[in-house]
Every structure is written in structure tokens, then in C-alpha cells.
Amino acid sequence: MNALPTPALLEVNGLDAWYGAAQILFGVNLNVRRGEVVALMGRNGAGKSTTLKALMGMLDRHRGQVRFLGQDVSQQVPFQRARLGLGFVPEDRRVFTHLSVAENLEVGRQPERRWPDGSAALNWTPPALYELFPNLGAMQGRPGGQMSGGEQQMLTVARTLMGNPFLILLDEPSEGVAPVIVEQMAQMILQLKARGASILLSEQNVHFAEWVSDRAYVLEKGQIRFEGSMAELAADEAVRRAYLTL
Amino acid sequence: MEFSALLAQLLNGLAEASSLFLVAAGLSLIFGVTRIVNFAHGSFYMLGLYVAYSTVEYLVGRLGPAGFWVGLVVAPVAVGAFGALVEIVLLRRIYKAPELFQLLGTFALVLVINDATLYLWGPEELLGRRAPGLAGSISLLGRQFPTYNLFLMVIGPLVLGLVWLLLARTRWGVLVRAATEDRQMLGALGVNQAWLFTAVFALGALLAGLGGAVQLPREPANLALDLRSIGDAFVVVVVGGMGSLPGAYLAALLIAEIKALCVGIGSVHVLGLDFSLSKLTLVVEFLVMAVVLVVRPWGLLGKPQAGSRNSAPAEAPLRPAGNGLRWVALVVFVALAALPLLQTWLPYASVLAQDVLVSVLFAVSLHFIMGPGGLHSFGHAAYFGLGAYGAGILLKVLTLPMPLAFTFAPLVAGLGALLFGWFCVRLSGVYLAMLTLAFSQIVWSVVFQWEAVTGGSNGLTGVWPAAWLGDTAYYYLTLVLVAASVLLVRRIVFSPFGYALRAARDSALRADAIGIDVMRVRWAAFVVAGLFAGLAGALFVFSKGGVSPDVMAVGKSVDGLVMVLLGGIQQLVGPLLGASVFSVLQDSIMRATDYWRAVFGGVILLLVLVFPHGIAGFFQGLGNAWARLAARKPALLPREKRA
Known part of the structure; x- marks a missing residue:
């Protein structure tokens, strides 16, 4: 762990989190490096979404250290983390149903960013996003509430990209959308990766995760049970059977 | 025309x-x-x-x-x-x-x-000057x-x-x-x-x-x-x-x-x-x-709102009074009964106690629909006023004997609650608060304008109890009726009807699914609360000898809310404590300063800012802190908001 090829973008140490009185996460450790796509895997209720929400600062009760770009953000509220360049795509999409596609993108807009080393980050404009998601380009004036689930899923991703995030937290991108959309989502992730984006995604679908990710963590009952490259996970039949297959 | x-x-x-x-x-x-x-x-x-x-x-x-x-x-x-x-x-x-x-x-x-x-x-009205250039017609x-x-x-x-x-x-x-x-x-x-x-x-x-x-x-x-x-x-x-x-x-x-x-x-x-x-x-x-x-419950051009995000924390179940509380209640009752005997030393005490008792009954009736019922009324004074005016009108206009006028007065309030409640139980949250407020304004306006019957802004005077209910006797009547009402309301809360009411509050959908007619139960509760508020109004009017439209103004409804919240909405003794403290405080503040409204407002603000989760929530927080200290566990932050 010490000899990382690039410094970690996100470092999480001993993250605990609660919903009300119930503790959901127990000492989660993980990290994501620049340019990586990392999958956070596990069954329903393992704590994947809770981890992402906790990283975004959206849970009232949590403990542990979260370092983003070398800065301790564990006491920051969601909008501060978002402004530092942490982008969150929620599982339940949460598009603004009364706003048009273009207005949804406007809500997510943040100033252009540069990496601490001065190099330009991946910055987005609506035209660039309409190119990435041609469907959205064709319905810029349509209210978010009148779109299909798959279209909403794309809008949610595009809206988060408008914030020019250094790291995207992508919650269950393949959940509840048609197979053809799942494939589009995978292509989209690979395209983003090709352009240098960094992504931490939560995923139940092993095939999807293998398709897009470099590394994986496996969660079970709020604890990390496995970490390693996607190839190692693919080879580890015991882990897959214990924590991933239904 | x-x-x-x-x-x-x-x-x-x-x-x-x-x-x-x-x-x-x-x-x-x-x-x-x-x-x-x-x-x-x-x-x-x-x-x-x-x-x-x-x-x-x-x-x-x-x-x-x-x-x-x-x-x-x-x-x-x-x-x-x-x-x-x-x-x-x-x-x-x-x-x-x-x-x-x-x-x-x-x-x-x-x-x-x-x-x-x-x-x-x-205090004077200030009329501004006319608009230059637009002063004519x-x-x-x-x-x-x-x-x-x-x-x-x-x-x-x-x-x-x-x-x-x-x-x-x-x-x-x-x-x-x-x-x-x-x-x-x-x-x-x-x-x-x-x-x-x-x-x-x-x-x-x-x-x-x-x-x-x-x-x-x-x-x-x-x-x-x-x-x-x-x-x-x-x-x-x-x-x-x-x-x-x-x-x-x-x-x-x-x-x-x-x-x-x-x-x-x-x-x-x-x-x-x-x-x-x-x-x-x-x-x-x-x-x-x-x-x-x-x-159209959401207004002409409104959209149905998702449920309020500000749901209060789930309420702990109510418990029947323990032996300690029963003894305290008995002692308080005996002490109140002894007050008139101390008239020589405390001439003002039984007058104040009379007011406190009426407030207690008013607060208990409001607490009944707010606490166990979960219906937040901003117009409860309407039923207090209907009781008071009902008694006055029956006595002065219909010239009924005093005992009959007194007996029928709560029914007048109950009828009002029956009518308005039918509308009110269909709504919840702020819409309910506003509708109850609106109904109380209607009652107020009618009373204010129907001069021939209600006396308009002057109100009714000369509404005194029958001769055999002189000073002390009337005080004892009040004491007995208020005590009996408090016990009866407790009884209702722990009856099957009370359980149904609380079930409807905690989850209307689930209550519905197990066969409780939520609206009917709430409607009945609304009427019960109206009856008791009306009784408080009747007790009030005969103790003062008259009534004015102020008793059903918005301010009076808010007084009731403050009493209930001051005492703590989660406890059945809450309204008793709250109303007592409130009445005594109000009495002393009003006599001390012209700016009593500001002082009162300041007290409410303090209440709201210091106890944003209610007084009971505050003590629950203290309890949690204590348990945490004992167990040396990590800080317990406020609950995750329920979606």
C-alpha cells in the first residue's frame, strides 16, 4: 500500500456510520487513485450506498477519517465536499422533476477546475455532455419528470459532471434500468475513464463491475472483506461465492 | 345596482x-x-x-x-x-x-x-401623504x-x-x-x-x-x-x-x-x-x-406536497399514571380545595386558581387532539369561545336558567367541532393548521359582527352563575368539573378509542389497513376536544360575568399551543403543568409591563430555540447524554432525517 504509483485521490480510514441508532459501517478503509475506476461491491444491504453517502457527508452520524486531495474533509457538509470536487450520483437519481434537462444541468454547474499540480482537470459544458449523451441533447427542454428511467440515469450523471468533479461517486449505475441502458452506462464509464476521470462506483452486478473497473472492494455487513484487482477477484471463487453470488 | x-x-x-x-x-x-x-x-x-x-x-x-x-x-x-x-x-x-x-x-x-x-x-394610527402626481381621480x-x-x-x-x-x-x-x-x-x-x-x-x-x-x-x-x-x-x-x-x-x-x-x-x-x-x-x-x-386540498394551482420532511421524532408510548403521580394529584386536589379557606391570608389565590383551572381544561382539550391525536390545531380558541358565547347567549338571549345554559354550552362548542372537524380531519400538517385557524377566524368574525345577538366588540355582560352557586360554590364546581374532565380525558386516551387515535397518528396507512376508520376516529376526537374546550369556555364566562370576542382570537389559540408545548406534548401531565405555569406567568407579566407581548414572544422564542425538539425531546437528549457518559460511547448526533 505504501508504494502507490500515484498519490491517493481519496483515502478513507476507519469509517463508521449510523442510520439513527443502527450502525451500518464498521471501520471501512479504502482509497481511490487518480484515473482509477474502483468498484465497491457487495449484496443488498451490505453498506455500499451508505459508504458513498457517508463519503459525501450526507449522514448525520459518522466517525473516521476521509481525506480528499490530501485534505481532511470528514467534518465538512455536502456542499463543501462538492465544491472541493467530489461528485455524487445517487442511486435513486433524484433529478429535479419540475426542471428541464438544461436546467438540471445548470443546477450542477461549478467553475472550471485545475488539479493541485496545475494541470487542467476534466471540465464539462452542456454541449460536451450532449455529445456524450446524445439522448439528452435531443430533449434539452423536457422536464426531468417526463423522462424514462434510463434517461433520468444519464441526466443524473451529466448533472454531476457539470460540477467538474475530480472524483465521481457513482451509486449503482446498473440498478433498475433496461439492459440496453446498462450497456450504455458501461460504455459511458469507459469513455470517462479514457478521458482521465476517476470513479468510485457501488455495484452488485459482477459482470458490470468486471467490465469497467480496475480494482474492487467487497463489503459485507458494513465491513471490507476483500480488496484487490478485478483480475484477483475474478480468480477468487471463494470470495465471490461468500459475498457476491445470491 | x-x-x-x-x-x-x-x-x-x-x-x-x-x-x-x-x-x-x-x-x-x-x-x-x-x-x-x-x-x-x-x-x-x-x-x-x-x-x-x-x-x-x-x-x-x-x-x-x-x-x-x-x-x-x-x-x-x-x-x-x-x-x-x-x-x-x-x-x-x-x-x-x-x-x-x-x-x-x-x-x-x-x-x-x-x-x-x-x-x-x-399607538396612534399614522396616515401617510398622498402620492404626488397620482393624488387625483x-x-x-x-x-x-x-x-x-x-x-x-x-x-x-x-x-x-x-x-x-x-x-x-x-x-x-x-x-x-x-x-x-x-x-x-x-x-x-x-x-x-x-x-x-x-x-x-x-x-x-x-x-x-x-x-x-x-x-x-x-x-x-x-x-x-x-x-x-x-x-x-x-x-x-x-x-x-x-x-x-x-x-x-x-x-x-x-x-x-x-x-x-x-x-x-x-x-x-x-x-x-x-x-x-x-x-x-x-x-x-x-x-x-x-x-x-x-x-382541491392543494389549492387552485398547487401540486400535492410530498409528506413533510420535518417529521417529529417518533413518540414514546404513553403510560398510565403510577402510584406516585396519583398521590401528587390527590395532594394538589386537596390543596386546591383548601384554597378558599385561606381567603383571609391569600385573597387573590382562589381567583387566580379559578383562571388556572379554566386554562388547564382548555390546554387538556387541545393536548388531546394534538398529542394523542397528532392534529395540530391553530384555532382551538373557537371552541372555547363557542362554549363561552353559547352559555352567554342561552342565558341572556334565550333566557334559559343558568344551570341549563351551563349544561348546553359545551354542546354548542361540540356542534361547532362536529361541523368544522368534518373538514379539518381531511387535511394534515400546515394545511390543517391553516384551516383550523380559518374556521376560528370565521367564528370570530361572526361573533364580532352579529351585534344584535353577541354584543359585537363589546361582548356579553351580566353572565353570572345562579345565586346558589355563589363565589366559593362556583370555585368548587370548577375544581370538581376540571378534575373530573382531566380524569375522563385520561380514561379516553387509554380506551380502545384512544389506542385507535394514537395508531392513526403514528401511521394513518397502517391504522387504515387494520380496519380503523382514521377519519372517523379523528373526527370523533375533534368533537371530544371541542366539548371539553366548550366546557372550559362555559366555566370561564360565568366566572368573569361576561365575554368578549378576544377569547376566540388567534392569540388565545396560540396561548393554548404554548401551554401544551411548554408542558411537553408527549406527556399527559404536560398540559396541566404548562397551563398552570403559563397562566401564573402571564398574570404576573401582564401586570408588570405594557410590553408583555414582547416578553411573551421572547419566552416563546427561547422555548423554541432552546428546546427545538420539544421539552420532552430535551430531556430525552439529557437521558441519552447520561447513558452515553455511562457507557462511554461515541457522540449521539440527532437522528437521520426520515425521508
């Missing part, structure tokens, strides 16, 4: 609609984004008028006639800045508090602002129509258009609209909601201030404007649909025109009876609101 007179009235209605809309638009905007129903919005309207009076007087002296218009612009901006201050200092602390506390907190502001206005501008079909009204007619639609542009065409507007839908997601996208909320609140206050300022040449600034305009604004916003600006304008137009028609038509002759429609004006808006809420 002549066509020209009708036309003039309709045009006046248009001018009235503008001011109504300005106040309502701000209220609606603020509610849409912050989910707070700002009771103090009428106070911003009133302040707009007072500040405009001062700025115009000052600036006309410096700048000549142009100073009028500059003053008219400066005043709303000042009110907007004051609104921002209020948001930062007060509201930011109560966004996560239960709805009821938010309403109370902003009502406390009403009291404080009212007394501050009294202190700064004095024009001729319309042979009738004189004030030119200034033309200006007012334009300003409503103009502001509607400007605010619409702001919301539709600017980034700020997009963020505001997003905030009305999903505030948490907005934060996750990097938007600092705190400043967005402040800006929206300031804009809303500015609009209300503008609504007040433009009334300067037409209406004298006075201290009653705050509650009157907030009542009107509530009605407009609810009729139009919470959060809908075009709806607010439509509703303002509808109400202003219906009022104008009532005035214009005057009296009508139906079935040999004369009805004075012009006297209906005070009630008509509330009638419109009641009709709209029943037909």
Missing part, C-alpha cells in the same frame, strides 16, 4: 388584489423553499407601511415630491434586509425543528415586532375613480411578471426551484443552501414590505395590520396553492373581487329576510378557503 358602480367596485377589487398578492407571493415563495410557514409575514407588511411612512416623511422634506417615490422604494428594501437578519439569527436554528415549533417561533416574532413597532412609532362612466388605484392595479401583475422572470430565467431562480423539490440533493451538487434560504427569505420580506409601502396613501399604519394581513395572506396562499405564484395572484384576484362584489351589491332580499352581503366581507375569504380546501 348600477353598472358603473359595479365596475368601480370591480376595479377597486383589482387594486386590492395587488397588495394581497404581494404579501401572499412572499409567503408562498418562502414556504416553497424553506418549508416554513412564516407567521411573521404580516408583520413585514405592517413594517413596510410604518417604515414607508417614516422614510417618505423624511425624504419628502429633503427631496421634495420625488422623495415620496424614493421612500416607497427604500422602505421595502429595508424590510427585506430586516428579513435577512431574522432568517440568519432565528430561522436557521429551527429549520429542522417540528413544524409546530416553526409556526410558534414565527408567531413569537409577530408579538415582538408588534411591540417594537408600538415602542418606535407609538379620473372619471369612469361618470364616477370618480382614484388614480392611485390604477397604479396599484398595475403593480401586482408587474411584480408577478418580474418574479416569474427571476425564477424562470436566472441561475438563482433555477436553484430556488430546485430547492423546492430536493434540498439535500442541491447541497450534494455544491450549492450552499444557507445563503439561498436567506436570499429567498429576504426577497419574500421585501415583497411583503412593498405590499405595505404601496398602501401608504390609502391605509393608515396601525398595529392591527400584522394579524389581519397574515390572515388574508394565509387564505390567498392556501386557495392559490402553496408555492404557486400564479395561483397566489389568481386567488388574490378571486378573493378581492368577491369581497368587492359583496360590498357593491350590499344587501339582498331572500325568502323575506334581508342579508347584508357587505357584512360578509370579513368571513367571505375564509368561506372561499374552506370550499377550495375541501374540493
Whole structure:
């Protein structure tokens, strides 16, 4: 762990989190490096979404250290983390149903960013996003509430990209959308990766995760049970059977 | 009626609609984004008028006639800045508090602002100067129509258009609209909601201030404007649909025109009876609101709201009184019974105790629907007043013997609750609060205007108990009836009906699914609460020898709410303690200072700020802290908001 090829973008140490009185996460450790796509895997209720929400600062009760770009953000509220360049795509999409596609993108807009080393980050404009998601380009004036689930899923991703995030937290991108959309989502992730984006995604679908990710963590009952490259996970039949297959 | 007179009235209605809309638009905007129903919005309207009076007087002296218009612009901006201050200092602390506390907190502001206005501008009405250039009138079909009204007619639609542009065409507007839908997601996208909320609140206050300022040449600034305009604004916003600006304008137009028609038509002759429609004006808006809420509960142009995000923490189950509590109750009862014997040493004690007992019964009846029932009523004073007036009218007008009048009085209140409850139990949350408020305003208006029967603003006098119920006997009657009522209400809470009521509060859907007719149960509870409030009213009127419309004003309903919250809504002894403490405090504060409203408001604010989760929640927090200390566990932060 010490000899990382690039410094970690996100470092999480001993993250605990609660919903009300119930503790959901127990000492989660993980990290994501620049340019990586990392999958956070596990069954329903393992704590994947809770981890992402906790990283975004959206849970009232949590403990542990979260370092983003070398800065301790564990006491920051969601909008501060978002402004530092942490982008969150929620599982339940949460598009603004009364706003048009273009207005949804406007809500997510943040100033252009540069990496601490001065190099330009991946910055987005609506035209660039309409190119990435041609469907959205064709319905810029349509209210978010009148779109299909798959279209909403794309809008949610595009809206988060408008914030020019250094790291995207992508919650269950393949959940509840048609197979053809799942494939589009995978292509989209690979395209983003090709352009240098960094992504931490939560995923139940092993095939999807293998398709897009470099590394994986496996969660079970709020604890990390496995970490390693996607190839190692693919080879580890015991882990897959214990924590991933239904 | 002549066509020209009708036309003039309709045009006046248009001018009235503008001011109504300005106040309502701000209220609606603020509610849409912050989910707070700002009771103090009428106070911003009133302040707009007072500040405009001062700025115009000052600036006309410096700048000549142009100073009028500059003053008219400066005043709303000042009110907007004051609104921002209020948001930062007060509201930011109560966004996560239960709805009821938010309403109370902003009502406390009403009291404080009212007394501050009294202190700064004095008690006299202040009539501003006329608008230079628009002081005259024009001729319309042979009738004189004030030119200034033309200006007012334009300003409503103009502001509607400007605010619409702001919301539709600017980034700020997009963020505001997003905030009305999903505030948490907005934060996750990097938007600092705190400043967005402040800006929206300031804009809303500015609009209300503008609504007040433009009334300067037409209406004298006075201290009653705050509650009157907030009542009107509530009605407009609810009729139009919470959060809908075009709806607010439509509703303002509808109400202003219906009022104008009532005035214009005057009296009508139906079935040999004369009805004075012009006297209906005070009630008509509330009638419109009641009709709209029943037909379209979300208002004319509103959209159904998702359930409130500010759900209070789940309430702990109620427990029957233990032996300790029973002994305490017995001791208190005996002590109260002994009070008249101490008359020589404590001449005032039994008088005060009489008031306290009446308050206790009133608070217990309100607590019954609020606590176990979960229905937050902002108009409970109506049933207290119906009981009091019912007794008075039965005695004086129908000349029933006193014992009969006393016995039937609670039934009058019960009938009122039966009628109004049918409408009220169909709603929940702020809509319920507003509908109950509206009904109590209707009752108040009827009592206030029906002079022949109710004595109008003077009220009824000479309502004394029968001779055999002299001073001490009447006190004992009160004591016994209040004690019996308290026990009976406890009995009801622990009866199957009480369980059904609490089940309906905790989950209406699940209660429904196990065969409880939720609406019927709530309706019955509403009537029970009305009966006991009516009994309190009857006890009140015979102890005072009379009654005035004040007993059913909004302030009296809020007194009840404060009593209940002061004691703690989760405990059955709460209203007893709360009402006792409240009555004694009020008695001493009112005798100590002219500015008792401000002191009272300050106490409510303190209550809301120090105990944002209720007093019971505060003690629960203490208990948690204690358990944590004992177990040395990590800090227990407030619960995750339930979606």
C-alpha cells in the first residue's frame, strides 16, 4: 500500500456510520487513485450506498477519517465536499422533476477546475455532455419528470459532471434500468475513464463491475472483506461465492 | 345596482388584489423553499407601511415630491434586509425543528415586532401623504375613480411578471426551484443552501414590505395590520396553492373581487329576510378557503406536497399514571380545595386558581387532539369561545336558567367541532393548521359582527352563575368539573378509542389497513376536544360575568399551543403543568409591563430555540447524554432525517 504509483485521490480510514441508532459501517478503509475506476461491491444491504453517502457527508452520524486531495474533509457538509470536487450520483437519481434537462444541468454547474499540480482537470459544458449523451441533447427542454428511467440515469450523471468533479461517486449505475441502458452506462464509464476521470462506483452486478473497473472492494455487513484487482477477484471463487453470488 | 358602480367596485377589487398578492407571493415563495410557514409575514407588511411612512416623511422634506417615490422604494428594501437578519439569527436554528415549533417561533416574532413597532412609532394610527402626481381621480362612466388605484392595479401583475422572470430565467431562480423539490440533493451538487434560504427569505420580506409601502396613501399604519394581513395572506396562499405564484395572484384576484362584489351589491332580499352581503366581507375569504380546501386540498394551482420532511421524532408510548403521580394529584386536589379557606391570608389565590383551572381544561382539550391525536390545531380558541358565547347567549338571549345554559354550552362548542372537524380531519400538517385557524377566524368574525345577538366588540355582560352557586360554590364546581374532565380525558386516551387515535397518528396507512376508520376516529376526537374546550369556555364566562370576542382570537389559540408545548406534548401531565405555569406567568407579566407581548414572544422564542425538539425531546437528549457518559460511547448526533 505504501508504494502507490500515484498519490491517493481519496483515502478513507476507519469509517463508521449510523442510520439513527443502527450502525451500518464498521471501520471501512479504502482509497481511490487518480484515473482509477474502483468498484465497491457487495449484496443488498451490505453498506455500499451508505459508504458513498457517508463519503459525501450526507449522514448525520459518522466517525473516521476521509481525506480528499490530501485534505481532511470528514467534518465538512455536502456542499463543501462538492465544491472541493467530489461528485455524487445517487442511486435513486433524484433529478429535479419540475426542471428541464438544461436546467438540471445548470443546477450542477461549478467553475472550471485545475488539479493541485496545475494541470487542467476534466471540465464539462452542456454541449460536451450532449455529445456524450446524445439522448439528452435531443430533449434539452423536457422536464426531468417526463423522462424514462434510463434517461433520468444519464441526466443524473451529466448533472454531476457539470460540477467538474475530480472524483465521481457513482451509486449503482446498473440498478433498475433496461439492459440496453446498462450497456450504455458501461460504455459511458469507459469513455470517462479514457478521458482521465476517476470513479468510485457501488455495484452488485459482477459482470458490470468486471467490465469497467480496475480494482474492487467487497463489503459485507458494513465491513471490507476483500480488496484487490478485478483480475484477483475474478480468480477468487471463494470470495465471490461468500459475498457476491445470491 | 348600477353598472358603473359595479365596475368601480370591480376595479377597486383589482387594486386590492395587488397588495394581497404581494404579501401572499412572499409567503408562498418562502414556504416553497424553506418549508416554513412564516407567521411573521404580516408583520413585514405592517413594517413596510410604518417604515414607508417614516422614510417618505423624511425624504419628502429633503427631496421634495420625488422623495415620496424614493421612500416607497427604500422602505421595502429595508424590510427585506430586516428579513435577512431574522432568517440568519432565528430561522436557521429551527429549520429542522417540528413544524409546530416553526409556526410558534414565527408567531413569537409577530408579538415582538408588534411591540417594537408600538415602542418606535407609538399607538396612534399614522396616515401617510398622498402620492404626488397620482393624488387625483379620473372619471369612469361618470364616477370618480382614484388614480392611485390604477397604479396599484398595475403593480401586482408587474411584480408577478418580474418574479416569474427571476425564477424562470436566472441561475438563482433555477436553484430556488430546485430547492423546492430536493434540498439535500442541491447541497450534494455544491450549492450552499444557507445563503439561498436567506436570499429567498429576504426577497419574500421585501415583497411583503412593498405590499405595505404601496398602501401608504390609502391605509393608515396601525398595529392591527400584522394579524389581519397574515390572515388574508394565509387564505390567498392556501386557495392559490402553496408555492404557486400564479395561483397566489389568481386567488388574490378571486378573493378581492368577491369581497368587492359583496360590498357593491350590499344587501339582498331572500325568502323575506334581508342579508347584508357587505357584512360578509370579513368571513367571505375564509368561506372561499374552506370550499377550495375541501374540493382541491392543494389549492387552485398547487401540486400535492410530498409528506413533510420535518417529521417529529417518533413518540414514546404513553403510560398510565403510577402510584406516585396519583398521590401528587390527590395532594394538589386537596390543596386546591383548601384554597378558599385561606381567603383571609391569600385573597387573590382562589381567583387566580379559578383562571388556572379554566386554562388547564382548555390546554387538556387541545393536548388531546394534538398529542394523542397528532392534529395540530391553530384555532382551538373557537371552541372555547363557542362554549363561552353559547352559555352567554342561552342565558341572556334565550333566557334559559343558568344551570341549563351551563349544561348546553359545551354542546354548542361540540356542534361547532362536529361541523368544522368534518373538514379539518381531511387535511394534515400546515394545511390543517391553516384551516383550523380559518374556521376560528370565521367564528370570530361572526361573533364580532352579529351585534344584535353577541354584543359585537363589546361582548356579553351580566353572565353570572345562579345565586346558589355563589363565589366559593362556583370555585368548587370548577375544581370538581376540571378534575373530573382531566380524569375522563385520561380514561379516553387509554380506551380502545384512544389506542385507535394514537395508531392513526403514528401511521394513518397502517391504522387504515387494520380496519380503523382514521377519519372517523379523528373526527370523533375533534368533537371530544371541542366539548371539553366548550366546557372550559362555559366555566370561564360565568366566572368573569361576561365575554368578549378576544377569547376566540388567534392569540388565545396560540396561548393554548404554548401551554401544551411548554408542558411537553408527549406527556399527559404536560398540559396541566404548562397551563398552570403559563397562566401564573402571564398574570404576573401582564401586570408588570405594557410590553408583555414582547416578553411573551421572547419566552416563546427561547422555548423554541432552546428546546427545538420539544421539552420532552430535551430531556430525552439529557437521558441519552447520561447513558452515553455511562457507557462511554461515541457522540449521539440527532437522528437521520426520515425521508
